[in-house]
Amino acid sequence: MSLCAQWQTGACAPRLSLSRDAVRLRRELATSFLTHTSVATAWQLGLRADTPGTAFFCGYQAAMRQLDPALAADAWAAFCISEAGLRSLSQMQTRFSAATSCLNGEKSHVMLAENGLDLLYVVAAGDDGLLCVQVAARANGVEALTARKAQPFLPDVPHTPVRFNDVQITSGYRCENAHQRLNKPFRYWEDVHVALAFSGWLLANISAEKDVSELNINDDINGNTSSNTSANANTTAGTQNLIAVAEKLAQCFAAQPQQYSLTALDALEALLACQDAMLPLLTAGARTLWQRDRILLQLATPLRAKIRTSLTG
DSSP: OOHHHHHHHHTTSOOBOTTTOHHHHHHHHHHHHHHSOHHHHHHHHHHHBSSHHHHHHHHHHHHHHHHOTTSOTTOOEEEEOOOTTOOSGGGOOOEEETTTTEEEEEEEEEETTTTTOOEEEEEEEETTEEEEEEEETTSTTEEEOOOSSOOSSOTTSOEEEEEEEEEEOOOOOEEESHIIIIIHHHHHHHHHHHHHHHHHHHHHHHSTTSOGGGGOHHHHHTTOOOOOOHHHHHHHHHHHHHHHHHHHHHHHHHHOOSSOOHHHHHHHHHHHHHHHHTGGGSOHHHHHHHHHHTHHHHTTHHHHHHHHHHHHO
């Protein structure tokens, strides 16, 4: 099913909320992972998200299915690599001992560490470089700490430090050379899935006070004459453009899911530009939420610039 077709059904579907009904959200995510691609899930659940935070969470969980394709459909997981003061991965203090199968250290930003998370994929220094191990979020020795400062965005998806004290690793999951195999591609996986989920949320909130059928998006995308009034013309054009660019990004990801290509990077940045252009079309309440939470996508701008340089150099 195309993203446009999903938009026409998803925008009218009941809303999903991480903070108000996590049980239902878990059920809907699991169902979607069993029947759709990760990209389609991010888009479809983003359309139904009540806040940008819920949309982000859905996109992030979709990205986690790229990190571990064997992850259970109903499991919620987080990739844990950041450490306070870490300037180089060679300085990583979290360590895994192959001799004892124990994990020790502290990660600075772990999503939902205190509530609802099932699994942590923790990058640690091992005997032969960085590796990633899988840890049950409620395993003995896993301790969620108090955040050192208030989170300026996505308040409904709190991130807190987590300490690992002689945590016995029992899972058979291991990923050696974790920087090359997981950390580097995860930037791409997260960017794509979260951008698509955010785009879905934007579309749903632009059209929240309109009948979806009035926008005639299929006619516009196919180049046919729309019957919209002039009052809806800007909304229709903006929606049409956002969906078309989102489709392009989804196609790029399907063609090359493991790492950024220049085409995929161009599509991602074009989608972010489309999101910016939609700001005036949001309802007042949605605009306030978006201006606060869109900062998340901007945090990786310097890294994407480096990726572009490497692709064009």
